[in-house]
Amino acid sequence: MSSREHVVLMKGIVKVYPDGTQALKGVDFEASEGEIHALLGENGAGKTTLMRILYGEIRPTKGEIYVFGEKADFKSPREALRSGIAMVYQQFSLIPSLTVAENIYLALSSVRRISPAEVRARAEELSRKLGWSMPFDYPIESLPVGLRQRVEVLKALLAGSKVLILDEPTSVLTPLEVEELFKVLKSLRDEGMTIILITHKIREAKRVSDRVTILRRGLKVGTFKTAEISEPSLARLMIGEEIELTVKGGIPKPGAQALVVEKLKVKDDMGVLRVKEATLTVKYGEIVGIAGVQGNGQRELVEAIAGLRPAIAGRILIDGVDATRLTASKRGKLGLSYIPESKLVGLALEMNIVENSIMTLLSRFTRRLVDVDWGKARDNAGDIVRDFGVVCRSLDDTVKSLSGGNQQKLMVGREIRRRPKILVAHEPTQGLDVATANMVRRRMLNLRDEGSAILLVSSDLEELLSLSDRLLVIYDGRIVSEGRPEDYTLEKLGLLMGGVIDASYG
Amino acid sequence: MMLAMGESGLRKVYPVLESLAALIAGIIGGFIVSAVLGYDPFASISLILLSGFGNIEYLLSISVPLTLSALAFIVPLRAGLFNIGVEGQAYVGALAAVYVSSLTGFPLPIILAPLAGALIGFLIGVLRVYRGVNEVVSSIMLNWTLFYTVSFTISRYLRDPVIVHQSVRVDRMLSALEALLIALAITIAVHTILYRTTLGYYIRVMGSSPEALKYSGSSESRVTLTAMSLGGVLGGLAGALQVYTVSGFIDVTMSAVFGIGFMGIAAGLIGRATAVGALPASILISALIIGGHKLELVLGAPPELADVMIGVMMLALSAPYALRLLSSKVLG
Numbered sequence A: 001m002s003s004r005e006h007v008v009l010m011k012g013i014v015k016v017y018p019d020g021t022q023a024l025k026g027v028d029f030e031a032s033e034g035e036i037h038a039l040l041g042e043n044g045a046g047k048t049t050l051m052r053i054l055y056g057e058i059r060p061t062k063g064e065i066y067v068f069g070e071k072a073d074f075k076s077p078r079e080a081l082r083s084g085i086a087m088v089y090q091q092f093s094l095i096p097s098l099t100v101a102e103n104i105y106l107a108l109s110s111v112r113r114i115s116p117a118e119v120r121a122r123a124e125e126l127s128r129k130l131g132w133s134m135p136f137d138y139p140i141e142s143l144p145v146g147l148r149q150r151v152e153v154l155k156a157l158l159a160g161s162k163v164l165i166l167d168e169p170t171s172v173l174t175p176l177e178v179e180e181l182f183k184v185l186k187s188l189r190d191e192g193m194t195i196i197l198i199t200h201k202i203r204e205a206k207r208v209s210d211r212v213t214i215l216r217r218g219l220k221v222g223t224f225k226t227a228e229i230s231e232p233s234l235a236r237l238m239i240g241e242e243i244e245l246t247v248k249g250g251i252p253k254p255g256a257q258a259l260v261v262e263k264l265k266v267k268d269d270m271g272v273l274r275v276k277e278a279t280l281t282v283k284y285g286e287i288v289g290i291a292g293v294q295g296n297g298q299r300e301l302v303e304a305i306a307g308l309r310p311a312i313a314g315r316i317l318i319d320g321v322d323a324t325r326l327t328a329s330k331r332g333k334l335g336l337s338y339i340p341e342s343k344l345v346g347l348a349l350e351m352n353i354v355e356n357s358i359m360t361l362l363s364r365f366t367r368r369l370v371d372v373d374w375g376k377a378r379d380n381a382g383d384i385v386r387d388f389g390v391v392c393r394s395l396d397d398t399v400k401s402l403s404g405g406n407q408q409k410l411m412v413g414r415e416i417r418r419r420p421k422i423l424v425a426h427e428p429t430q431g432l433d434v435a436t437a438n439m440v441r442r443r444m445l446n447l448r449d450e451g452s453a454i455l456l457v458s459s460d461l462e463e464l465l466s467l468s469d470r471l472l473v474i475y476d477g478r479i480v481s482e483g484r485p486e487d488y489t490l491e492k493l494g495l496l497m498g499g500v501i502d503a504s505y506g
Numbered sequence B: 001m002m003l004a005m006g007e008s009g010l011r012k013v014y015p016v017l018e019s020l021a022a023l024i025a026g027i028i029g030g031f032i033v034s035a036v037l038g039y040d041p042f043a044s045i046s047l048i049l050l051s052g053f054g055n056i057e058y059l060l061s062i063s064v065p066l067t068l069s070a071l072a073f074i075v076p077l078r079a080g081l082f083n084i085g086v087e088g089q090a091y092v093g094a095l096a097a098v099y100v101s102s103l104t105g106f107p108l109p110i111i112l113a114p115l116a117g118a119l120i121g122f123l124i125g126v127l128r129v130y131r132g133v134n135e136v137v138s139s140i141m142l143n144w145t146l147f148y149t150v151s152f153t154i155s156r157y158l159r160d161p162v163i164v165h166q167s168v169r170v171d172r173m174l175s176a177l178e179a180l181l182i183a184l185a186i187t188i189a190v191h192t193i194l195y196r197t198t199l200g201y202y203i204r205v206m207g208s209s210p211e212a213l214k215y216s217g218s219s220e221s222r223v224t225l226t227a228m229s230l231g232g233v234l235g236g237l238a239g240a241l242q243v244y245t246v247s248g249f250i251d252v253t254m255s256a257v258f259g260i261g262f263m264g265i266a267a268g269l270i271g272r273a274t275a276v277g278a279l280p281a282s283i284l285i286s287a288l289i290i291g292g293h294k295l296e297l298v299l300g301a302p303p304e305l306a307d308v309m310i311g312v313m314m315l316a317l318s319a320p321y322a323l324r325l326l327s328s329k330v331l332g
Ligand SMILES: Nc1ncnc2c1ncn2[C@@H]1O[C@H](COP(=O)(O)OP(=O)(O)OP(=O)(O)O)[C@@H](O)[C@H]1O
Pocket: A017, A018, A019, A021, A022, A023, A041, A042, A043, A044, A045, A046, A047, A048, A049, A050, A200, A391, A392, A400, A401, A402, A403, A404, A405, A406, A431
C-alpha cells in the first residue's frame, strides 16, 4: 500500500469541525525520510488542521494515515510521540512558571519513564551538539520567544522523534534567529529526520525546503520539488491569482510631533531594566520603524507607550500632553491605538467576534453610561470582517475558533478602522499570508497619508525598509541608530541590531 | 444562509444537551449506587424524583435562596474569580435580615442584607487586590470566622426569649410565588449586567484573559472589587431569602443557612455558569435533596444517595472540559 520511504502518508483527509467548518476537503499528503517539506498556504487553508490530525491531537472526519508504512490511528499526541512524531505549535505549550529543565522533563516523562537527571544530561548534550546555550534553570516566562521555541524543539528531539512538525516557527523570530533555526533544521535533515515546516512565507519555503505542498481552502493544490518551481508560481498556486510581492509608500509629509518619548526607562516583569533611556519622536504623517533583535526592549517600550507598563523614568508625550502617568484608556482618548504583539493581550479568545470588535473602543458603543449598544457593535464587527477579509462562519463565533491569521486580521482591522491619530503597531502582519500582509501594509500607508502617526515595530526587515519613513534600531534598550531606510543595507542593519557596530547616535 | 442558521441553532442547544446528558449520567450514578447498597434502584430513584418534585411550593421556596447562591458564585466566576465566600456572605445576610427585621418590617431587611454580604465580598476583593491573598484562601478563613461571629451575635443579642438557641423570628414569611418572582427578577438583572452593560463586558473580558482586560482600558483591581462585591450582594441576599422563605430564623449552629454557599457552587456549575441556568439547576438540586431525605424516611436508605447523583452530574459536566484541558496543556 505505501512504500517504505514514505515516512508519513495521509490519504483523503477530510476534517469537519464540530461547529460545521469544513477545514479539509480530502487532502493527500506525503513526506519522506531526510527532507524538509514545506506546507504552504494562506490563512485558514487548513495547514494547522492537517498537522494536528497527523499529531493525533484531533481526529479526521475521514481519511487514512500511514506512518513508517504502518496504518496509524493516533488517539492522542502521546501516541504520536511514541511513534516518533512531534509538533511545535504556533502557541507554545510550555508552563511559564517552571524552568526549562523542568518543562523538558515534564514532556518526556509523559512519554516514557526517565529520571530528571538523565533528561538534564541528554538535554545538555543535545543543545551542545546544536550549538545552543540554553538557560536550563531559568523559568520559561523569563525567556524571549526565540529561546522558548528552542525549548520546544529540544523537547521534540529528546522524545526521539523522527518527524518534526513546526507550525509557523519563524513568525516569532528575528532574521538572525531564523538563520540559526534553518541551519539546525538542515543539519537535522542531513541526519535523516523528516521536517514538516508550516508556513505562508513563500520566500522561506523556497529557501529552506526540499519539497513543498500547497494547500488552498482545504484542498491540496500540488506537491513540487522546491528547486523546480519559482516564487511567482508558488504565489499564484497559493493564492490562485498573481500578487504583487511588495508595497511601496508615497512621499511622506511629516507634520507636528504626535508622539514623543524622552529618556524612557522601563523594567520587564522580572524587574530587569529593559529600556534604558530611549528617546524618539514620531510626527503626524510619518511612519517610524523600529528594528531590533527580539528581547532588546522593544516590547517593554511599546507597552510603556500604550500604558500597560509603568515607566521608571522619563516622559511620554501624546499629542503634546504628558501621558507618562495616564491610564491606557486615557491614552486611547488622546488618539493612541496599540496593536500588541500577542493575541492573548489584544483579544479575548473566549468571547465572540462582535465582543472583540469593540474591545478598545467600548465607550463609543455605550449609551447612558453603561448600556452597550450591541446592534451598533455588530455593524462594526461586520465592517471589520468584510473590510479585512476575516474568514468566519458567523459574527457569533468565538475568536478562539478562528485560525491564527484570521485572529490577527480581526485585531489589526479593529485598530486600523478606528483611524487612530497615533498607531503603535507591534508585528502587525505576523501570521498573515502575503496578500493580506500587503493589504495591511497598504492600509497603514493610507492611514499615514491621512495624517496619522505610526510607530512600527517589526521583525520583518523588508517590511520595515519598505514602510518606514524613518528607521530606528534598538539594541540593549537604547536607540543606537536613526536614519532614512535608504541609508541602510540589510547587512548594516544586521550589524547594528547585533550590537556589533554602534552608529554612536544620540 | 439556512445552513448557517441551523448551525448557530445547534451551537445554542449544545450546552443544553450537555446538561441533559449530565442529568442522565447523574440518574444512572444514583441507580448504580443504590443497587450496590442493596436497595431497589427503580424504587429509590423514582421515590427521589417523585417526592422531590411532589410539593412544588416547598420545592420553589427552597430553590430560590439556592438560586441566589448560585448567582453569587457565577458572577465572580465569569471574571475568573472563585467566590467560595458565598457561604459566609449568606451567614451575614441572614443575620442582617433578622436584625433589621427586629427593628423595622419587610422589605427593608431584604434590601439591607445584601449590603452586608457586599461588604464581605469587597473585603475578599481588597485582600486579593492590595495584599495578593488568593480569594479562595481568604474566603475559607472568613467563612469560619463569620460562622462563629454570627453564632455569637445571635446568642448574645438576638436570641429568642423562649427558645434560647435560636434567633427571634422575622416579621413575616415570603410565599413561594413571591420568592420565585424575586429570583426571576434577580436572574434577569444578573443576565442583563453580564451581557448588556460595560461592567459585565469587562467581567467577561477578565475571565477570558486579565491581560486583555488591561489592554481594553479597564483595570483588574476595579473589576475584581466590583465582581466580588456583586457576588457578595447576591450571597447576602441568598442568606436573607433563606430566612424569609424557608426557616424564619437562624440558630446558633447556623443549620438554616449552613451549606447553602457550597450547594450554590454545585448549582452554578450544573447551570453552566450562566445566569439563566441557575434557577433550573437549583430546582433540580433542591428536588434531589428533598427526595434524598424522603428516601431515608421511607426506605431507610442514606440521603447521601442524592449527593451522589449531584456529584456525578457535576463530574459529567466538567469532564469534557477537564479532558480538553489535560490533552492540550499537559501533553504535546
Ligand atoms: N477548533 C476549531 N473549530 C472550528 N473551526 C476551526 C477550528 N480550528 C480551525 N478552524 C477553521 O478551520 C479552517 C482552517 O484552519 P487552520 O487553523 O487549519 O488554518 P491555517 O492554514 O493553519 O491558517 P493560519 O495560517 O491562519 O494559521 C479555518 O477556516 C478555521 O477558522
